[in-house]
Amino acid sequence: MxxxxxxxxxxxxxxxxxxxxxxxxxxxxxxGKQNAITNKDICKRLNHEGYKISGxxxxxxxxxxxxxxxxxxxxxxxxxxxxxxTQKDLDEYRxxxxxxxxxxxxxxxxxxxxxxxxTP
Numbered sequence: 001m002x003x004x005x006x007x008x009x010x011x012x013x014x015x016x017x018x019x020x021x022x023x024x025x026x027x028x029x030x031x032g033k034q035n036a037i038t039n040k041d042i043c044k045r046l047n048h049e050g051y052k053i054s055g056x057x058x059x060x061x062x063x064x065x066x067x068x069x070x071x072x073x074x075x076x077x078x079x080x081x082x083x084x085x086t087q088k089d090l091d092e093y094r095x096x097x098x099x100x101x102x103x104x105x106x107x108x109x110x111x112x113x114x115x116x117x118x119t120p
Contacts, residue, residue: 012064019051023061024071027081033089036080 012020023042030037039055046053053061062081065071073084075093084090 012060016053016057016061019046019053020061020065020070022046022049022051023058024065027065027074028071028083030080030082032085033077033079033082036077036082038080041080 023046026037026042026045029035039058042058043053043055046058062074062076066074071083073090074081075084075089077093077096084093
């Protein structure tokens with residue numbers, strides 16, 4: 001859980017754990033970039049089926065699925081979530097994750113430099 005972002009980053013609730021199999025059932029059909037599904041569409045479909053879920057919590061569920069290595073090769077792009085079928089898609093996804101992590105670390109380094117009386 002991330003401080004000040006608890007509403008979005010807390011561990012999966014029991015309700016959300018029940019949604020995991022439904023998301024898995026859906027995402028395994030989304031093979032290839034051309035079949036990607038957006039977070040917004042996932043939320044819309046799940047809410048229509050009676051599951052109450054928000055976009056940030058769908059991201060948390062996908063984070064859980066990836067972190068636990070439940071399904072191989074799930075990637076997320078601006079096109080949505082899908083099962084990658086090419087090494088290029090997997091490599092690009094890895095590069096994207098690294099770039100985001102590096103941006104966060106640069107931000108942290110800047111914050112650390114300004115702590116303790118630095119100029120706002």
